[in-house]
Amino acid sequence: MEPELQVIFASVLLPFVAAIATPLAYRVLGERTGYGGAAVALACFGLVASQIGREGTVAVPWVPSLEIAMRFRVDGWALLFALLASGVGVLVFAYSAAYMHGEDNLARYYATLLAFMGSIIGVAFAADLAALFLFWELTSVCSFVLIGHNTEEDAARYSARMAMVVTVGGGLCLLAGFLLLAVVTDGAATFDLAWMLANDEAVRTALREQGLFVPALVLIGVAAAAKSAQVPLHFWLPNAMVAPTPVSAFLHSATMVKVGVYVLGRLRPLFLGVEWTLLFATLGLATMTVGAALAVIASDIKRLLAYSTASHLGLMVAGFGFRSAAGAEAGAFHLLNHALFKAALFLVAGVVAHEVGTRHLPNLGGLWRDLPVTAAVTVVAALSMAGIPPFNGFYSKELLFEAAYEAGHSAGGLAWAYPVVAVLASVLTVVYSLRFLSIFFGDRPSGLPSVHRAPVALVGPPAVLAALAAVVSVTPETAVDVVVQAAADATAAEAHEMHAGLPSHLTPPVLMSAVTVVGGVAAYPYSDRLGRGIEAVVNVRDALRPTHLYDQSLTAVELGSSFTASRVHNGLLRTYVVWCLGTASGLSLLGYATAAVQWPAMSVFDVPLAMTLVLVVALVAGVAVSVAPSHVAGVLTLSILGFMVAIFYIMASAPDLALTQLVVETLVLLIFLLVLEELPAYYADVKRFVVARDAALSLLVGVTAFVTVLLAGRRADDEQTAVAGYYAEKAVPEGGGTNIVNVILVDFRGFDTLGEIFVVTIAAISVLVLITMRNRGERR
Amino acid sequence: MKTTARIVVPIVLVVAVSLLLQGHNLPGGGFIGGVLTTAAFALIYVAYGLDYLEIGVLGREVESGTGIFEHRSVTAYKRTFVFGLAVAVGSGLAALAFDEPFLTQTYTIVEHVPIYHEIELASALVFDVGVYFVVVGGLLTILSVVGGE
Structure with missing residues (x-):
């Protein structure tokens, strides 16, 4: 059944419209704006949910001259992602209303959050490369604003900029990759992703023929890795935890960081092949391991969750990386499961920080008496995160084990590393999940203050998520039927009936799961020693830390730009003249040289x-x-x-x-x-160097002007050009004047003249301003 | 110098205005007229100084001590170029009333040219007058502010 254009557009536009209206709404509603946001998110959820079961593409022309359209494609994968974004959005907005009590800049906070939700729904449905890129970058910008919510804090500013640099830098790679795709399919599709997916064989062949398959794949891979915090670009995600907790739950676990995974799933049918598996299965498993290892040594509960998020994103990337149907199913199913348990855990971390006042893991423990409901939520979510049967995280992890085992079994040799690494990372996952659980169980540290019950508004949203996780745990087949099967089909090369459930007989993947659970539980008592071992590896070389590299490259860029500025932009008019004239002349001459223009006889x-x-x-x-x-x-x-x-x-x-x-x-x-x-x-005394430079510059400008006149000027024996003839012919009948120059100025090219008189005005104003400012400078 | 200026400036101003008015059919136009007018004013400045226009011609008092930016002439010049800009843009907008595009870059006519029996009244002249005032106002602002330094 075809999707309804209006419904899809409404679900994308509604959050943006609401974002624009938010500052006004905030004046009326105050802190209850959060519930308004929840209502908007619920409306979007309803709109998206009404499209379940439909499939197809709808489009409205946007930039017809470039064949760019607001093209939206509805299929299982898009619906799953859009439902997650709007559904988690409802809970996060409701949670925010209580959590952000008494904070500043709430209007901006809610407006950005709404705009973000619109962008993410846009990413989910976009089937035009230009539109997809636009929404992708919008999510990065919203994330920047939300991470830097506390604009006064240095840490917030630093982290916001880091997230921006990494994700937007990745976005540029995405743009380059998309342009390669557009170039290859030029004429047939240009930016039409839906067409590319429908004709994947043709696109693949064209890419291979022009040798652009691997470049496009790598560029899109870098973009996805930056967005989805894959090694070695994962370092921005833990730093992004300075954002308010609802933001972390929404952007940095449930939705925005999954955009990279989402696009990989979307493009998987297009690129699937040996290179694809090599790149993404390796990348994903590496991230899974590194993230899990770093989560084991994290002492801040939000940082722990952040590293764990990177690790689970690695799981999804690895899942999509494998060729088998189980891989796609693992990626799609885990996208859902992870959003349910990780958003819940983040909201729990927020409750703990809010009620206890600390996020430092060693200072927390035995809180189940104080926060019983929160503890129950955490048990479900953390065990799901660990992949303990029968919780929902187990099913998707089992699918990954299946895919990894199949890859190892079919390729043999080094490919056996895939299942081994997957198990290792999963063991670490169990360890840190248990560490997170330890804040509710075990001994209560002596320094802990008395803790109030958390209000319903704070506990409700994570409880809803945990309840959903429990439902999926009990009847995984229901979730598969409703959305996951369709989502996995959209990302797989061929259809495959999906099953999820507890294993009935012993298979290698089941054995891997057993090793994981037993190994993890057995290793947990030694987690301190394990942590020291990991820290020793991490601390070997400072230069190996990505954060360190990032800081160094940023410093280098800053130094470089201030050096360039001191050379090019040093406040002396004569320097500007040198650069402007020199560049203009040089480029013109270069242009003439490359165009190999004919030297006119004279x-x-x-x-x-x-x-x-x-x-x-x-x-x-x-x-x-x-x-x-x-x-x-x-x-x-x-x-x-x-x-x-x-x-x-x-x-x-x-x-x-x-x-x-x-x-x-x-x-x-x-x-x-x-x-x-x-x-x-x-x-002053004339310097030789300056004289020589000025003379050279004058000569260069002279030569450029000379050559330009020679080449562009009309020669005596040339015919009158069409434009000149037109002007001469039309001046009297249409302009009503016999002075052609003047008629051109005021009639035919009136717009140019208008621009010029604006320039005169601006020049006059600038002189006024410059002289005023100079006087001020003297007084200071 | 002063004697020369006394004789030359009126002639220059008349020539400037005639250049502006005849610009559509003979050499001239708003820009040249504007620059020539400015040149006439500049001549006065060189010969008599900045305050001459205010004191000698208009017979007003000049407050001493205020900066060049509050100088009455400068304010008048600023108003002049704003006025010119308004006239030019307004003449473009007027075309909209006749369902013609506003100063489009195509080669269609922008202005309407109603032709009377003997005299030609081109609406382009309005635009040119706007150009004239912008040039006069803008250049004189620059000139007097820089000159005032």
Whole structure:
């Protein structure tokens, strides 16, 4: 069944409209704006849910000249992601209303959060590369604003910038990758992703023929890795935890970081092959292991969850990386499961931080008496995260084990590393999940203050998520039927009926799960020693830390730009002139050289004597200006040059130009007379280098002007150009004037003239402003 | 110098206005007229100084001690170029009333040219007058502010 265009557009646009209205709504509703946001999210959820079971593409032209359209594709994968975004959105908005009590800048917070939700729904449905890129970058920008919510804090600013640099830098790679795709399919699809997916065989062949398959794959891979916090670009995610907890739950676990995974799933049918598996299965498993290891040594509960998020994103990437159907199923199913348990855990971390006042893991413990409901939520979510049967995380992890085992079994040799690493990472996952659980169980540390019950508004949203996780745990087949099967089909090369459930007989993947659970539980008592071991590895070399590299490269960029600025942009007008003229001339000459223009034949002998004389006088005057001993002499000789040019114009029958030249020349002379006495007679000793540079620059500009005139000028025997003929023909009947120059200025090219008089105005205003500011500077 | 200016400036101003008015059919136009007018004013400044226009011609008192930016002439010049800009833009907007595009870059006519029996009244002249005032106002602002330094 075809999707309904209006419904899809409404679900994408509604959050943006609400975001615009938020500042006004905030004046009326105050802190209850959060519930308004929840209502908007619920409306989006309803709109998206009404499209379940439909499939197809709808489009509205956007930039027809570039064949860009607001094209939305509805299928299981898009619906799953959009449902997650809006559904988790409802809970996060409701949670925010209580959590963000008494905070500043709430209007901005809610507006950004709403805009973010719109962007993420846009990413989910977008089937046009340009639109997808737009929504992708919008999520990065919203994330930047939300991470930097506390604008006064240095840490927030630092982390916001880091997230921005990494994710937007990745976004540029995405753009490059998309452009490669657009170039390859030029003429047939350009930016139409739906067409590309429908004709994946043709696109693949075209990519391979032009040798762009691997470049496009790598570029998109880098983009997805940056967005989804894959090694070695994972470092921004833990730093992003300075954001308010609802933001962490929504953006940095449930939705935004999954955009990379989502796009991988979307493009999987297009790129699936040996290179794909090698790149993404390896990347995903590496991230899974590194993230889990770092989560084991994290002492801040939010950082623990952040590293764990990176690890689970690695699981999804690895799942999509494997060729088998089980891989796609693992990725799609885990996208859902992870959103349910990880968003719940983040909200739990928020409750703990809110009620206890600390997020430091060693200071927390035995809280189940104080926060019983929260503890129950955590048990479900954490065991699901650990992948303990029968919780929902187990099913998707089991699918990953199946895919990894199949990959190892079919390829053999080194490919056996896939299942081994997957098990290792999962063991670590169990360890850190148990560590997280330990804040509710075990001994209560002595320093812990008395803790109030958390309000329903804070516990409700994570409880809903945990309840959903429990439902999926009990009847995984229901979830599969409703959304996951369709989602996995959309990301798989061929359809495959999916099953999820507890294993009934012993298979290698089941054995892997057993090893994971037993190994994890057995290793938990030694987690301190394990942590020390991991720390020893991490601390081997400072240079190996990605954060360190990031800081260093940022410092290098800053140094480089300040060095460039001091050279190019140093506040001296003459430097600017050198750079502007030098660049313009150099580029023009380069352009002529690369275009291999024809050198026109010319003869100097048929120039009239009078004209030669005038030009010779002008030349002499020009030389005289540059060697003039005083300002007065210089100005006067400059005027001679100007008047000679005017006479030249008259001889070349251009009276308007001549008139203008004469008048301007007079005015310039007068102005010089005004300011002459203010100029100092002596500046400084002339430096050889400066003279040489200026002479070279003058020569360069002269040569450029000369060549340009020679090449662009109309020669005597050329035909009149069409434009010139048009002007000459139409001047009297349409412009009503016999002075063609003036008719062109005011009639045909009125817009240009309007622009020019604006320039005159702006120049006048700038002079005013500059002189005012100079006076201020002196006073200071 | 002063004597020359006394004789030359009126002639220059008349020429400038005639250049502006005849610009559509003969050499001239708003820009040249504007620059020429500015040149005439500049001549006055060089010969008599900044305050001459206010004191000598208009017979007003000049408050001493205020900066060049509060100078009455400068304010008048600023108003002049704003006025010119308004006239130019307004003449473009007027075309909209006749269902013609506002100063489009195509080669269609932008202005309407109603032709009377003997005299031609081109609406383009309005635009040109706008150009004239912008040039006069803008250049004189620059000139007097820089000159005032």
